[in-house]
Amino acid sequence: VKKSEVVRLILKERWRAAPYHLQANAYAPINIALCKYWGKRDQELNLPLTSSFSISLNNHGATTELKINGKENDEIFVNDILISEDSVFSKRLIDFLDLFRHDHFPRFTMIIKTNIPIAAGLASSACGFAAMTLALDKLFNWQLPKDKLSILARLGSGSACRSIWDGFVEWQVGVSADGMDSYGIAIPNKWPDLCVGLLIMSLQEKNLSSREAMQRTVMTSPLYQAWPNKVTHDLFILKQAICDNDFNSLGKTAESNATTMHATMLSAWPPVSYAIPETLHAMHTVWKLRDQGLAIYFTQDAGPNIKLLFQKNDIQNVREHFAAVDIVEPFLEI
Amino acid sequence: VKKSEVVRLILKERWRAAPYHLQANAYAPINIALCKYWGKRDQELNLPLTSSFSISLNNHGATTELKINGKENDEIFVNDILISEDSVFSKRLIDFLDLFRHDHFPRFTMIIKTNIPIAAGLASSACGFAAMTLALDKLFNWQLPKDKLSILARLGSGSACRSIWDGFVEWQVGVSADGMDSYGIAIPNKWPDLCVGLLIMSLQEKNLSSREAMQRTVMTSPLYQAWPNKVTHDLFILKQAICDNDFNSLGKTAESNATTMHATMLSAWPPVSYAIPETLHAMHTVWKLRDQGLAIYFTQDAGPNIKLLFQKNDIQNVREHFAAVDIVEPFLEI
Numbered sequence: 001v002k003k004s005e006v007v008r009l010i011l012k013e014r015w016r017a018a019p020y021h022l023q024a025n026a027y028a029p030i031n032i033a034l035c036k037y038w039g040k041r042d043q044e045l046n047l048p049l050t051s052s053f054s055i056s057l058n059n060h061g062a063t064t065e066l067k068i069n070g071k072e073n074d075e076i077f078v079n080d081i082l083i084s085e086d087s088v089f090s091k092r093l094i095d096f097l098d099l100f101r102h103d104h105f106p107r108f109t110m111i112i113k114t115n116i117p118i119a120a121g122l123a124s125s126a127c128g129f130a131a132m133t134l135a136l137d138k139l140f141n142w143q144l145p146k147d148k149l150s151i152l153a154r155l156g157s158g159s160a161c162r163s164i165w166d167g168f169v170e171w172q173v174g175v176s177a178d179g180m181d182s183y184g185i186a187i188p189n190k191w192p193d194l195c196v197g198l199l200i201m202s203l204q205e206k207n208l209s210s211r212e213a214m215q216r217t218v219m220t221s222p223l224y225q226a227w228p229n230k231v232t233h234d235l236f237i238l239k240q241a242i243c244d245n246d247f248n249s250l251g252k253t254a255e256s257n258a259t260t261m262h263a264t265m266l267s268a269w270p271p272v273s274y275a276i277p278e279t280l281h282a283m284h285t286v287w288k289l290r291d292q293g294l295a296i297y298f299t300q301d302a303g304p305n306i307k308l309l310f311q312k313n314d315i316q317n318v319r320e321h322f323a324a325v326d327i328v329e330p331f332l333e334i
Numbered sequence: 335v336k337k338s339e340v341v342r343l344i345l346k347e348r349w350r351a352a353p354y355h356l357q358a359n360a361y362a363p364i365n366i367a368l369c370k371y372w373g374k375r376d377q378e379l380n381l382p383l384t385s386s387f388s389i390s391l392n393n394h395g396a397t398t399e400l401k402i403n404g405k406e407n408d409e410i411f412v413n414d415i416l417i418s419e420d421s422v423f424s425k426r427l428i429d430f431l432d433l434f435r436h437d438h439f440p441r442f443t444m445i446i447k448t449n450i451p452i453a454a455g456l457a458s459s460a461c462g463f464a465a466m467t468l469a470l471d472k473l474f475n476w477q478l479p480k481d482k483l484s485i486l487a488r489l490g491s492g493s494a495c496r497s498i499w500d501g502f503v504e505w506q507v508g509v510s511a512d513g514m515d516s517y518g519i520a521i522p523n524k525w526p527d528l529c530v531g532l533l534i535m536s537l538q539e540k541n542l543s544s545r546e547a548m549q550r551t552v553m554t555s556p557l558y559q560a561w562p563n564k565v566t567h568d569l570f571i572l573k574q575a576i577c578d579n580d581f582n583s584l585g586k587t588a589e590s591n592a593t594t595m596h597a598t599m600l601s602a603w604p605p606v607s608y609a610i611p612e613t614l615h616a617m618h619t620v621w622k623l624r625d626q627g628l629a630i631y632f633t634q635d636a637g638p639n640i641k642l643l644f645q646k647n648d649i650q651n652v653r654e655h656f657a658a659v660d661i662v663e664p665f666l667e668i
Contacts, residue, residue: 263597277611
């Protein structure tokens, strides 16, 4: 199944219709997976081999301004820098926009602003494609329900389908070949005490994309076969932990899910490790603090940065040990 | 099955006989597993869940001098330091000696000298128990064949059963409950060009023994279930690589086996990582050099230190990138 077929299924007669506005804005938050998306069953549609589960970080994300520019080409600005048309990022974005227009027209000027580092394992492409999808919905006046927007965002970047919502989101694996049953669903539970601490160790772009690392893991890791069962188990425990407000269960499950994902990468060939020495140092610090009785856990995505999980009561304590931590309260009204 | 029953099966009427000499010396090399021993099917007898495969590092190891001391207690000196009787190491060694004597008599003075750091993932306990077994064989004049000595050494420390030989050794998993079919077998192939480079990052004793880490992995890692098949595959490829003198196949298989073992640990709960920042730095250096065309691989055991695998031609090159490397040529006659 091609992306364009999915787009047509969703938009129906509105597919490739003329824009309704000349300009539209949208914002989407980054999301941190507590149970990771690692492995695709369909490369074209970004359909996953397992479900996954995330929390959106309300005030960290991307704003997209989409303007019809009347020019021959798209122009993409990320944080005020004009991005080359030949870059991988531009190509992915332009391919995505092409799904919704005729013969490359109309052309857009996109002004993307993020308050997080790009391509450093902080889900920048997820919030970017989610914001772009929301902006397209406004520009073309599709008025699509959020589940359909989630499917469209997934065509740009898998985990973007979770950034359509705030709070907890489950991305259902789905079974259909066209992926019409594989999208994010908001979990309404709130957890006001929950804190996420971003530890940015490196602003460098990673030299292996998560797309490639994922594919290499699925193709070569002898341990990957055990991953789907691990996800099924962890998803169940996470949802139970949220119902029970059991922070240690949530933290343990999220950390164990992350270390297990990284374990599948380490066992791939060639081995993949996104850790840099600072990452390892932070992990050992978390383990030491936990041994000392602090309820703190971490998760890590396809990059060197660590995301801490802890509760509001411990903010002071966490700051003492991680001076540079950027603390987010995902359920704080903003 | 108890250790003492195995000892009786092997020694028969010689079990707990009086010593033949007052003193005996023996030496055993450390061995580096190219296919790891990770997981026991029997804690008492150190019977493994899989076979494993190693290379002994001829001139790196332990010398043991065993003397009947006529005292009330054993005395253990390691590198000229008297070891407390209450230490874990003393207890393990005394328990082992008790298998061969009546009511704790005779008592011994043991003078153990190693030219490698202790308990830092350099197989110090393996060569220690192997040397001790060889010294006991002389002291009691058992004149046991090496396969039987390998079984006895295993009762002290699993991988000690491989340090009874030089060169390549396969430790057969075995199937019997008493472990009489689980011991090291020398593989006669020689590989004069093969070099092992020891990169000692830390002389600190590890704070989690490999025994505990192994047990935790078997009990809690969701990925461990895939490990036995990985070992079966790697053993086959390693033996083929040795027959074919195919260094890249040997190196790739050894490295992938090690990263996969560490992956099973990382996915245990609580997660286990023996890497320190220097370990990670060395791993990344190996990957970078390999990308540049150098045939270099690494392996790592239950400690932070890295062991490089490369060929004689590249010694100069390896020294340039790893100034502190200690290079061993396992097949050099010494």
